[in-house]
Amino acid sequence: MKFNTAYCISLDDKLSIYDVRDLNFDETVDFDSAKERFQCPNDNCRTAFDAANGLGTFNAKNVNYIRTPHFKNLPGTRHIEGCAYVSLRTPASEGAETDDGPEEHFPSELLLTRRQYVRKPSTPMPDVDAPRNQPKPSATTSTTEHPTRDTAPDKTSVFAHPVECFVSNFDDKDLLKRMPLKIGEHTASYGSFFKKIEYLQDNKGLIYWGKIKAIKDYNTSFRIDFEKKVWFDKKPYSVNVYLSKNLIENYRKRKAFLEEIKSAIGSERELYCFFYGVTPELKHVPSKKNPEQTFGVFSGDIENLDHFIIREVPGLEG
Numbered sequence: 001m002k003f004n005t006a007y008c009i010s011l012d013d014k015l016s017i018y019d020v021r022d023l024n025f026d027e028t029v030d031f032d033s034a035k036e037r038f039q040c041p042n043d044n045c046r047t048a049f050d051a052a053n054g055l056g057t058f059n060a061k062n063v064n065y066i067r068t069p070h071f072k073n074l075p076g077t078r079h080i081e082g083c084a085y086v087s088l089r090t091p092a093s094e095g096a097e098t099d100d101g102p103e104e105h106f107p108s109e110l111l112l113t114r115r116q117y118v119r120k121p122s123t124p125m126p127d128v129d130a131p132r133n134q135p136k137p138s139a140t141t142s143t144t145e146h147p148t149r150d151t152a153p154d155k156t157s158v159f160a161h162p163v164e165c166f167v168s169n170f171d172d173k174d175l176l177k178r179m180p181l182k183i184g185e186h187t188a189s190y191g192s193f194f195k196k197i198e199y200l201q202d203n204k205g206l207i208y209w210g211k212i213k214a215i216k217d218y219n220t221s222f223r224i225d226f227e228k229k230v231w232f233d234k235k236p237y238s239v240n241v242y243l244s245k246n247l248i249e250n251y252r253k254r255k256a257f258l259e260e261i262k263s264a265i266g267s268e269r270e271l272y273c274f275f276y277g278v279t280p281e282l283k284h285v286p287s288k289k290n291p292e293q294t295f296g297v298f299s300g301d302i303e304n305l306d307h308f309i310i311r312e313v314p315g316l317e318g
């Protein structure tokens with residue numbers, strides 16, 4: 001059983017596994033999924049058991065993952081009767097990995113504003129010396145109903161989530177054509193929102209992706225070169241995107257990002273790059289060999305590292 005979300009006790013909120021990964025790598029928050037406790041997202045089921053009845057995570061902390069991350073039942077996890085998350089695993093198959101399928105939970109929207117998490121204040125210890133007439137801390141703080149926010153399970157602010165949906169269901173073209181994705185004002189099916197880099201002229205503002213040819217490490221930036229070329233005026237042009245090192249230095253997930261890009265440089269693995277937020281455009285840059293001459297290249301500067309991913313995609317044809 002794959003869970004679309006799980007309840008995180010310390011945040012008093014439901015998170016997707018992609019939210020969990022984002023928090024794990026975020027150096028500005030104190031969060032480690034290995035120390036957090038997760039429970040069934042079905043409120044009736046969760047409250048029927050104590051905090052020890054938890055869920056496990058898969059690929060929550062691995063920077064370079066291949067298999068789809070998810071929450072999973074632990075061998076002892078219990079659910080109430082009728083809970084949709086009851087494991088279908090029979091005792092005979094116990095221990096076998098049965099959750100190794102594609103991502104089934106397609107977010108219908110990628111929110112461009114990052115989700116904020118507020119940690120639940122720990123239960124205050126009773127202070128025996130406190131004067132009796134001291135006003136109690138407002139009891140409403142912990143019981144306030146969460147207003148309906150834009151964090152419904154079908155929306156995400158983590159780019160890796162729709163990318164995983166696309167990548168892990170790549171062979172199911174009908175499904176990708178059927179599932180809608182909204183980013184900003186633009187809505188399209190997953191199949192058309194993800195655009196091969198060589199066809200970037202078809203439409204602006206999409207998620208572009210393609211196989212990486214090389215990654216160059218310069219003084220102030222990294223350059224990602226794509227294998228495929230863009231045809232314009234009957235001529236082929238190279239495509240690349242630049243990542244400013246200054247942007248990376250100030251990134252809240254700096255360490256994980258550097259790990260991702262450094263393991264990609266010089267890697268023998270076939271790697272793909274996905275990005276949103278910039279459409280590379282034809283530019284004329286001076287030639288190194290002959291500075292009087294210029295050559296054309298489709299190029300763009302990545303502005304938000306939250307919407308940029310380098311990853312392995314087994315079985316995907318660039």
Ligand SMILES: [Zn+2]
Binds near residue numbers: 046086
């Ligand atoms: Zn349950």
